[in-house]
Amino acid sequence: MKIQRRDFIKYAGGLGLSGFIPSISFANAATETRFIFIIQRGAADGLDIINPRFDKNYFSLRGDMALKDDEVTMLDNGFALHNSLTNIGQLYKDKQAAFIHAIATPYRERSHFDAQNILELGSGRAYEFNAGWMNRLMGLLPQNKSTEAIAISETIPAALRGNNKVTSYYPSNIKAPSDDLMVRVASLYENDPLLYDLWLQAQQTSKLATGDEMENAKEIGKITAKLLNAPNGPRIAMLETTGWDTHSAQTARLKNNLKQIDALVGQIKDGLGDNWSNTVVVVATEFGRTAAANGTQGTDHGTASCAMVLGGKVKGGRIIADWAGLSQANLYQNRDLMPTAQMYGLLSGVLGETYGIEPEKVAANLFAAAKPDKIIKGIMI
Amino acid sequence: MIINTQDTNFIKRFGYGKGLNNLNFANNTKPYLPEIDESYSSDFPNMIANYFAAQKANDKDKIGEIVKTSYGNFIAKRVGLALAAPIGFHERLVHFWSNHFAISVDKRVVTFLAGDYEFSAIRHNINGNFYQLLMAAITHPAMLEYLDQEKSIGPDSIAAARAADKGKKIGLNENLAREILELHTLGVDGGYSQKDVTEFAKALTGFAYIKPKQDTTDFSNVGKFNFIPQWHQKGSVVFMGREYSQNGYNQPDAILKYIASHPATAKHIATKLARHFCADDPPQALVERLKNTFLTTNGDLNQMYEVLLNSPECMDAKYTKFKTPWDWFISSLRAIGVENLDARLINRAMKTLGQEILKPEAPKGYDDIQSAWAAPDAIEKRAEISSLMVAKFMPPATPVDIAKAIFGDTLSENTLKIVSRAESKQSALALLLISPENMRR
Numbered sequence: 126m127k128i129q130r131r132d133f134i135k136y137a138g139g140l141g142l143s144g145f146i147p148s149i150s151f152a153n154a155a156t157e158t159r160f161i162f163i164i165q166r167g168a169a170d171g172l173d174i175i176n177p178r179f180d181k182n183y184f185s186l187r188g189d190m191a192l193k194d195d196e197v198t199m200l201d202n203g204f205a206l207h208n209s210l211t212n213i214g215q216l217y218k219d220k221q222a223a224f225i226h227a228i229a230t231p232y233r234e235r236s237h238f239d240a241q242n243i244l245e246l247g248s249g250r251a252y253e254f255n256a257g258w259m260n261r262l263m264g265l266l267p268q269n270k271s272t273e274a275i276a277i278s279e280t281i282p283a284a285l286r287g288n289n290k291v292t293s294y295y296p297s298n299i300k301a302p303s304d305d306l307m308v309r310v311a312s313l314y315e316n317d318p319l320l321y322d323l324w325l326q327a328q329q330t331s332k333l334a335t336g337d338e339m340e341n342a343k344e345i346g347k348i349t350a351k352l353l354n355a356p357n358g359p360r361i362a363m364l365e366t367t368g369w370d371t372h373s374a375q376t377a378r379l380k381n382n383l384k385q386i387d388a389l390v391g392q393i394k395d396g397l398g399d400n401w402s403n404t405v406v407v408v409a410t411e412f413g414r415t416a417a418a419n420g421t422q423g424t425d426h427g428t429a430s431c432a433m434v435l436g437g438k439v440k441g442g443r444i445i446a447d448w449a450g451l452s453q454a455n456l457y458q459n460r461d462l463m464p465t466a467q468m469y470g471l472l473s474g475v476l477g478e479t480y481g482i483e484p485e486k487v488a489a490n491l492f493a494a495a496k497p498d499k500i501i502k503g504i505m506i
Numbered sequence: 507m508i509i510n511t512q513d514t515n516f517i518k519r520f521g522y523g524k525g526l527n528n529l530n531f532a533n534n535t536k537p538y539l540p541e542i543d544e545s546y547s548s549d550f551p552n553m554i555a556n557y558f559a560a561q562k563a564n565d566k567d568k569i570g571e572i573v574k575t576s577y578g579n580f581i582a583k584r585v586g587l588a589l590a591a592p593i594g595f596h597e598r599l600v601h602f603w604s605n606h607f608a609i610s611v612d613k614r615v616v617t618f619l620a621g622d623y624e625f626s627a628i629r630h631n632i633n634g635n636f637y638q639l640l641m642a643a644i645t646h647p648a649m650l651e652y653l654d655q656e657k658s659i660g661p662d663s664i665a666a667a668r669a670a671d672k673g674k675k676i677g678l679n680e681n682l683a684r685e686i687l688e689l690h691t692l693g694v695d696g697g698y699s700q701k702d703v704t705e706f707a708k709a710l711t712g713f714a715y716i717k718p719k720q721d722t723t724d725f726s727n728v729g730k731f732n733f734i735p736q737w738h739q740k741g742s743v744v745f746m747g748r749e750y751s752q753n754g755y756n757q758p759d760a761i762l763k764y765i766a767s768h769p770a771t772a773k774h775i776a777t778k779l780a781r782h783f784c785a786d787d788p789p790q791a792l793v794e795r796l797k798n799t800f801l802t803t804n805g806d807l808n809q810m811y812e813v814l815l816n817s818p819e820c821m822d823a824k825y826t827k828f829k830t831p832w833d834w835f836i837s838s839l840r841a842i843g844v845e846n847l848d849a850r851l852i853n854r855a856m857k858t859l860g861q862e863i864l865k866p867e868a869p870k871g872y873d874d875i876q877s878a879w880a881a882p883d884a885i886e887k888r889a890e891i892s893s894l895m896v897a898k899f900m901p902p903a904t905p906v907d908i909a910k911a912i913f914g915d916t917l918s919e920n921t922l923k924i925v926s927r928a929e930s931k932q933s934a935l936a937l938l939l940i941s942p943e944n945m946r947r
Contacts, residue, residue, distance in 0.1 A: 252927065306889065306892075306893060306928075306933045306936050306937060307889075309924050309927075309928060309933070309937055310889060310937070310940065312920075312924055313920070313921065313924045313937055313940070313941055313942070314942065315920065316918070316920055316942070317942040319880060320880075320885065320942055320945060323880060323881065323882045323884075323885045324882070324885055324886075325882075326882035327882035327883060327885050327886040
């Protein structure tokens with residue numbers, strides 16, 4: 126996992142700008158409740174994160190790649206958690222983490238870029254409009270006009286864009302190239318296997334070049350907590366993570382990414398201290414990955430994945446899953462985990478219960494373009 | 507063959523890609539001839555004289571200044587011409603041959619000779635025959651210095667005898683002889699042996715250039731080729747089974763004429779041209795046609811170019827070339843309408859991209875195949891330079907209009923989609939420059 130790929134400007138060996146550059150965008154809302162949305166850009170593999178050990182088809186579909194017993198920790202109902210997620214595993218034990226499986230946005234195709242756009246806009250189609258659901262959420266909350274918004278990245282992710290005032294925080298010692306450019310390169314190369322593969326490799330290499338990703342992830346967690354703790358600070362934040370597009374060497378890459386997102390969450394929780402009890406974190410990805418392994422020890426673009434809801438107010442220690450099963454006949458288009466839960470339904474439920482607004486009202490205001498008919502309720506205390 | 511303005515694909519494959527400043531130009535039936543005024547004055551003799559004077563006085567600052575100015579002027583001119591040519595086929599040929607007869611500014615003395623080398627030895631001879639071009643290249647001071655010919659003295663020459671009297675030993679240096687055979691003409695499998703290399707090296711002794719004389723201010727001949735009989739190895743040589751017993755310059759010249767028209771040379775040149783203009787692994791039929799043309803026309807280069815232009819393989823979509831950094835850089839600048847670039851910027855960019863101008867690591871020049879350039883790092887570097895270039899040279903046209911004008915029919919739906927959806931104009935243009943369409947030709 127890489128929290129934004131801003132580490133590519135190293136001009137002509139001269140300016141020597143490199144390194145991890147975080148991207149956290151904040152919105153201010155006059156409430157003690159903290160809401161954090163962590164997007165996993167690149168399509169995280171739900172099956173290896175919240176692992177359906179009870180479904181024997183998982184093992185045949187994944188073959189050598191299937192997670193071993195010692196790589197997971199059993200949860201409930203036959204599901205297990207990837208062992209890299211120790212902090213999140215502890216949250217589950219403490220009943221502060223709920224996992225929702227087989228979840229997807231309304232999008233049913235397989236372009237990262239379009240899918241992320243939909244997940245961020247809360248739309249039915251990519252580029253349907255410009256404002257994101259997090260920005261619309263602010264409109265539903267009482268605004269504290271005295272507080273300036275804070276910026277941590279030069280650009281604001283689509284989920285936060287819109288009429289309500291949002292800024293971002295950005296460390297001054299690091300110069301950001303166009304975020305937009307970096308985000309779009311992969312889709313630019315999606316029909317070009319050579320360039321696509323080179324680009325992926327480049328991303329991996331620059332990770333190595335940027336030093337300790339783990340330390341960076343922790344640092345972001347600390348910064349996020351610090352900003353959300355500030356008396357007049359923001360109460361809504363979005364964090365972007367990348368590196369989930371595991372077409373090859375999934376085992377190692379996923380492990381690495383999960384460790385980092387786990388460290389990130391751990392730091393946020395520790396940093397928030399008492400405020401963790403007022404905090405809810407949603408972790409979600411644009412779509413899942415193929416149920417079967419591909420030929421390169423990885424998985425390709427799929428449909429449903431998992432989402433996580435974490436925090437002091439979460440009615441946790443639960444896995445919410447309407448499991449269609451991984452037999453060939455039950456897969457979506459014979460290849461992907463069948464989506465049974467709606468991403469907008471989850472968000473409507475979580476946000477409604479978090480802020481004390483009717484979930485239906487949230488759905489109508491935030492996700493009108495593709496209103497969920499199955500709102501997940503009772504997820505918050 | 508008539509090349510018109512609308513022929514986006516042709517310009518991409520044979521030239522340097524459409525230029526935003528050259529969207530319309532007159533039809534061209536002989537695009538291998540110069541399209542624009544290519545005159546360039548490097549003030550060459552005086553520069554050499556100044557260089558040697560500074561060297562003699564051990565004036566390091568002066569040497570540094572001469573080297574920097576001459577190389578800087580040269581690369582700015584090189585880029586300027588490549589950006590100004592409407593098609594750029596002639597420019598591409600200049601750069602192809604300059605890389606075939608590679609020199610490297612890695613060697614300091616070559617740095618200030620490089621500009622004159624490419625302009626007078628290469629550029630002015632690429633529309634003649636191969637022998638002429640070969641001779642111009644290997645007798646230029648840049649090549650003589652780069653491949654150490656200036657140090658090669660016949661062991662049985664007058665100069666060697668004189669040196670021996672003084673207790674000094676001087677002798678052969680095979681460097682130029684070997685590279686002429688291996689790289690410039692016959693090719694590595696061209697049928698010559700180590701003994702042939704040594705014999706050829708003997709024949710080449712005496713190749714030198716005129717250096718400034720002391721106590722004179724007339725430098726007009728400085729830098730010109732000079733055959734020094736006193737350096738030349740006495741007696742005949744046996745090269746590839748034939749005896750050459752001519753006296754003086756006629757001996758190496760006879761060997762050079764022989765190898766310049768040898769079938770192995772024809773095949774070597776045909777393969778390299780086909781590789782450059784068609785595919786890394788060029789179709790054999792194309793190579794054969796080029797080779798036969800070379801042999802039947804006595805190495806008439808324009809005839810070779812005609813064959814390329816009229817070969818359907820070169821326009822066949824199944825063959826593409828991954829752009830070298832130079833290719834990519836020039837075509838990208840053209841795409842966003844840059845007319846001129848400061849030498850410092852060029853140098854920095856080419857250094858970042860990994861292909862400094864006339865600075866290959868070895869005499870074989872820069873590689874001309876995808877695997878040499880299509881590396882993860884290279885892609886990232888191109889993304890980096892794209893961002894910087896569009897930030898610096900933002901054209902007024904919209905990215906979508908530019909994309910359509912530059913790539914015409916070859917623009918893919920996906921690239922158009924990504925470019926049109928980018929968040930900013932800057933981001934859109936940078937994406938266009940690293941799009942698959944602009945990474946290959």
